[in-house]
Amino acid sequence: KNEVEQSPQNLTAQEGEFITINCSYSVGISALHWLQQHPGGGIVSLFMLSSGKKKHGRLIATINIQEKHSSLHITASHPRDSAVYICAVQLSEGYYDKVIFGPGTSLSVIP
Amino acid sequence: EAQVTQNPRYLITVTGKKLTVTCSQNMNHEYMSWYRQDPGLGLRQIYYSMNVEVTDKGDVPEGYKVSRKEKRNFPLILESPSPNQTSLYFCASSLSLGLEQYFGPGTRLTVT
Helix, strand or coil: CCEEEECCEEEEEEEEEEEEEEEEECCCCCEEEEEEEECCEEEEEEEECCCCCEEEEEEEEEEEEECEEEEECCCCCCCCHHHHEEEEECCCCCCCCCECCCEEEEEEEEE | CCCCEECEEEEECCCCCEEEEEEEEEECCCCEEEEEEEEECCCEEEEEEEEEEEECCCCCCCEEEECCCCCEEEEEECCCHHHHHHHHHHHEEEEECCCCCCCCCCCCEEEE
């Protein structure tokens, strides 16, 4: 079983739809990151969370430490949101400075 | 402009020919890390560095070496590359552990 899992694996949405991507993990963490990778390959950090909720523009990220679960929401989706979204966790048990990545969720937003 | 740079961006080489991929950041970040990305396996951590002269292994360190002699630079060394090291490599840095990471543009390496 992978230590970091994401769902769905692939997602196609119509422009304007509300999108949710989920991340669940089975290890102790000190922080969770949401990353965005565009088709060209570049990776951008969207959020770093250790508790609660963060919002940046149309993007909202939440984390529930007790349930070991995080969600990334995109409101009013747009074709430029098409990308792979990757969840990454910073471990807290023993190897607290290591990072483990989820497999990614490929999002395609159709005009 | 705050950035992480990697060189080269693309490299095709042959088995056994030593190579170095450079990584440099201009943000005075303490934490730097190397990752590789492979289809079906996603991103995996190779090595990381908490500060100058402090480095440690990630999940897939075999066949790689790193050094951190200066804060801004964190080169990745492949002493004897093999075809299974064909991959897309990313360097990243952050001000300190647990904070937002800034990624370089990636280096696409092919070993024949």
